[in-house]
Amino acid sequence: MTDKPTVDFWYEFASTYSFLAAERIDSLAAERGVTVRWRPFLLGAIFRDLGYTSSPFNMYPVKGAYMWRDMERWCARLGLPLVRPEPFPQNGMIASRLALALPDETRPAFTKAVFRLEFCEGRSIDDEAMLAQVVREIDVEQEPAVAAARTDIVKHALRRNTEEAKTLGLFGAPAVVTSGGEMFWGNDRLEEALDWAIGRR
Amino acid sequence: MTDKPTVDFWYEFASTYSFLAAERIDSLAAERGVTVRWRPFLLGAIFRDLGYTSSPFNMYPVKGAYMWRDMERWCARLGLPLVRPEPFPQNGMIASRLALALPDETRPAFTKAVFRLEFCEGRSIDDEAMLAQVVREIDVEQEPAVAAARTDIVKHALRRNTEEAKTLGLFGAPAVVTSGGEMFWGNDRLEEALDWAIGRR
Secondary structure, rough: OOOEEEEEEEEOOOOOHHHHHHHHHHHHHHHOOOOEEEEEEOHHHHHHHHHOOOOOOHHHHHHHHHHHHHHHHHHHHHOOOOOOOOOOOOHHOOOOOOOHHHHHHHHHHHHHHHHHHHOOOOOOOHHHHHHHHHHHHOOOOOOHHHHOOOOOHHHHHHHHHHHHHHHHHHOOOEEEOOOOOOOOOOHHHHHHHHHHHHOOO | OOOEEEEEEOOOOOOOOHHHHHHHHHHHHHOOEEEEEEOOOHHHHHHHHHHHOOOOHHHHHHHHHHHHHHHHHHHHOOOOOOOOOOOOOOOOHHHHHHHOOHHHHHHHHHHHHHHHHHHHHOOOOOOOHHHHHHHOOOOOOOOOOOOOOHHHHHHHHHHHHHHHHHHOOOOOOOOOOOOOOOOEEEEHHHHHHHHHHHOOO
């Protein structure tokens, strides 16, 4: 019996294209028999290393304008409303910690629910009470999860994720990295990344 | 009788992903009955406006490393060798002028041949003699084309292309713009752009 191929799905809660990828990756992976590990990280530290002063979508308004129009097209295709959160980008730190504090198998549902609040309803995702409510809605015990998310263990786990992302050469989100170390950047490369994972080149 | 849908294919001769798109767009467009107008332009002026000091692939080595690995994967898939030209990026001005001086119907063949010299053989594309040789190889009369490429008419045509690209909000290459003004940036969005052009959303 061979193990199912596994990929790491690296995402940042503030990232619009990570939201699209989170919506799409499960069914694409299931079609191919690929297991997905959901890996939240923080782009902020990586952007600082690159010398960015903000999201490139804010630094370069022409890029931002394109991205938002592109998001409109994608959301229409996925049948989802698009509401821009203010400010953009949001601070994804508390959401990331909570995601990491949850049992692995509940992380995708939590992540997708937070992304929808952020980008389909325009809600702020740095509100711990709102995030705790999401935890309850996905049927995870709320208090232990929130308490765990505040511990140094979880803070360090998020920092290690971000360090690992940097070591892998990530410079944006989302990205899919195969077990062989191949990186594919962007929501528009999910299919290719998952094909690669099953040896379809 | 309805006209065939038409898209503008904006490309920069120095751009690796423009090379891939030039290799792929004709068959993808033919499958969908879409007419492609080949529009060379110069990214340099647009990059300067954005405050870039070089190609982002040079400014941010981590992006450059990803791009070259991605190019290796894409070229392997297309059955093409990949040889990096030195320096990178090349200066595409003479090639762009010559492309614009040619009859429209010969521009794709010229463009693809120049891209292959640049990225499959690592040749410098600012060599007018080499470019003139390409003109001959695609069965266009060499001297009139080279002479036309040196005229102010053609220089202005290239400048107008670049101005139009800027007005459209282009910030990179390649991009496909539909007759309705929808822009799709990147080699990885060709299919989506051409689908959009025929009303497939």
